[in-house]
Amino acid sequence: TEKFLLQSEKLLIAGQLAAGIAHEVRNPLTAIKGFLQLLEHNFKDDKSYFEIICSEINRIETILSELLTLAKPKNMEYKQNDIRQLLEETITLLDTEALMNSVEIKTLYDAELPELLCDENQLKQVFINFIKNSIEAMPNGGSITVEAKQQESNYLQLRFIDTGCGIPEDLLKKIEEPFFTTKEKGTGLGLMISKQIIENHHGRIQYRSTGNGTMVELTLPVNHIDSIKPPRHEHLPQYRLA
Ligand code: ADP
Ligand code: MG
Numbered sequence: 001t002e003k004f005l006l007q008s009e010k011l012l013i014a015g016q017l018a019a020g021i022a023h024e025v026r027n028p029l030t031a032i033k034g035f036l037q038l039l040e041h042n043f044k045d046d047k048s049y050f051e052i053i054c055s056e057i058n059r060i061e062t063i064l065s066e067l068l069t070l071a072k073p074k075n076m077e078y079k080q081n082d083i084r085q086l087l088e089e090t091i092t093l094l095d096t097e098a099l100m101n102s103v104e105i106k107t108l109y110d111a112e113l114p115e116l117l118c119d120e121n122q123l124k125q126v127f128i129n130f131i132k133n134s135i136e137a138m139p140n141g142g143s144i145t146v147e148a149k150q151q152e153s154n155y156l157q158l159r160f161i162d163t164g165c166g167i168p169e170d171l172l173k174k175i176e177e178p179f180f181t182t183k184e185k186g187t188g189l190g191l192m193i194s195k196q197i198i199e200n201h202h203g204r205i206q207y208r209s210t211g212n213g214t215m216v217e218l219t220l221p222v223n224h225i226d227s228i229k230p231p232r233h234e235h236l237p238q239y240r241l242a
Contacts, residue, residue, distance in 0.1 A: 015070040015196050022067035029064070033057050059185075066189040069125050070196060076122065080115040083148055083156060090127040091146065094135070102141025105131070110149040114222045116156055122197045129190035130160040130216050136183065137164025137214065151219065158218040167209040175207065 036053060043050035091105050098105050116123075134144045142163035151157045167175060174180045176195050181188035198205050203220035 018067045019070040022064040022070075026061075026064050026068075029057065029060060033061075063187050063189065066187050066193060069122075070193055076119045076200065078117050078119055081118055081120055081123075083113055083116045083158070084109055086116075086118075086120060086124055087127060087146055087148060087158075090124050090131065093124075094128065094131050097132075098135055098144070101135050101138065103135050103138055104143045106143060106145045108145060108147045112150070113148055114150055114154070114156065116220060117223045118201055118220070119197075123201070126194040126197050126218075127160075129194045133190060134160060134162035134164055134214070137162055137166070142213075154222045156218075156220045156222055158220070160216040160218075161213065162215075163213040166211045166214055167207065169209075172207060172209060 033054075036050075036057070040050060087107070087109075091107070094105070131144060131146075144163075145159070145161040147157075147159040147161070149157050171182070176191045177188070178192045179188040195205060198218065198220070201220055202224040203218060206217045206219075208215045208217070
């Protein structure tokens with residue numbers, strides 16, 4: 001069995017590769033974009049060529065920046081975080097976008113929530129991906145309910161429930177695949193990246209969807225490092241080496 005990589009290890013390697021490539025490609029792309037802008041006046045006869053090139057470069061940039069948020073363990077910083085605060089900060093970030101799309105964001109939190117050992121930025125990225133998907137699923141407005149509650153003694157359960165278009169059952173199994181998107185301007189990377197980040201936190205994501213909307217349920221162990229951290233030194237028996 002040692003010959004075979006675990007699915008999670010494969011994902012990790014793929015993620016690191018993707019992030020590495022994204023980093024390498026971004027520099028030359030920035031240069032191309034800069035020089036292209038200098039050439040803008042040369043396109044005077046046909047501006048639409050210039051616009052197509054620019055919009056395609058912007059699209060590549062979007063894909064690269066999404067790939068760059070892929071979990072890179074070296075950059076991960078696990079700290080105790082107030083989950084309520086992380087959620088509130090994410091919602092504040094998306095307030096304007098929600099408002100512009102007539103989407104109301106409601107929250108429902110347990111009065112007492114345990115602290116969560118997590119990488120703040122990565123987790124916020126996951127919340128942003130879910131909430132943005134919900135907003136995009138409601139072109140005529142609607143609501144998103146964000147719930148947070150404690151489950152058993154050491155799990156947090158978060159839910160993002162929207163009143164959007166829903167996901168047809170045959171597509172549900174594909175939504176976490178890289179580049180799977182039903183949107184004209186989508187990258188199809190948001191949920192793949194979210195899956196990767198949540199796996200790094202030893203949690204899991206479940207999607208439930210009907211024609212009336214979608215519920216994304218996130219279950220996270222409060223202190224996942226505990227299970228893999230070696231025992232504290234003072235609890236070790238006093239063996240002498242050699
Ligand atoms: P993108 O948003 O760029 O398309 P994602 O990985 O975030 O990529 O999502 C993949 C696909 O899953 C979306 O294109 C959409 O079809 C579907 N999806 C995800 N979340 C929702 C949601 N809340 N409601 C409806 N469809 C969704
Ligand atoms: Mg998305």
